[in-house]
Amino acid sequence: MTQTAKPADRPLSPHLQVYRLPLAAWLSITHRITGVGLTGGMLLLTSWIVSAAYGGESYAAFSAFVGSPLGYLLLAGFSTALFYHLCNGIRHLFWDAGLNLEIVETRRANMVVIAGTVALTALSWLLALA
Template sequence: MSKSPATQARPLSPHLTVYRWPITMTMSILHRVTGAALYFGTLLVAWWLIAAAVSEEYFEFVNGLFGSWFGRLVLFGYTWVLMHHMMGGLRHLVWDTGAGLEKHTASRIAWATIVASAVLTVLIWIAGYMARGM
């Protein structure tokens, strides 16, 4: 007697340790994550602006939090998220024109997005510290 079709062994998909994610898929996921992180960062910017409108003491409190080592780390991360999401948006804008859709080109643009967002973040912080005279 043969096995029924419902009980026959079925092929399994490769495990995640075998499968290598393409950089374009990683960047697509990261673009969504950075978009969600921008909501949190925008709340921080709104908190800072509201504190400036409330009173000088409250503004000094919030400004002191943002000026601490942890606050600067959060602001550095927010800057990177903003730059990365912007570069991802530009990547999608290029794709909307029909350019860069080849597999090799799309991968190179994805890597360029990572590099450009990191470089822009560092340049913004260097410019900020130079403007403050530090």
């Protein structure tokens, strides 16, 4: 027998089960999750316009649904996902242009994306409910 049966003490490539994801990786998968979720948000927007096209009664029914606790929950998710996808999407466009790819710049952009999402979501809800 040669020594090949012995477990090799070699470095292992990082994979999802052993690798603690950096923040940028969490933001990346969040971009994809919010993207899928926003399609649901588009369904809500389409329902709004379709309800108006069918007349005042269906528009009132849709408005009542959106004004319900479930409606507010959906709007909260829609707005947060929209601002996150907008902010992180702009970052992705910078990456596609070959910019902001250094680790220091990526870490700074992480914070800009998170702060931008929180600020824009809070601002629009403040303006909407004021």
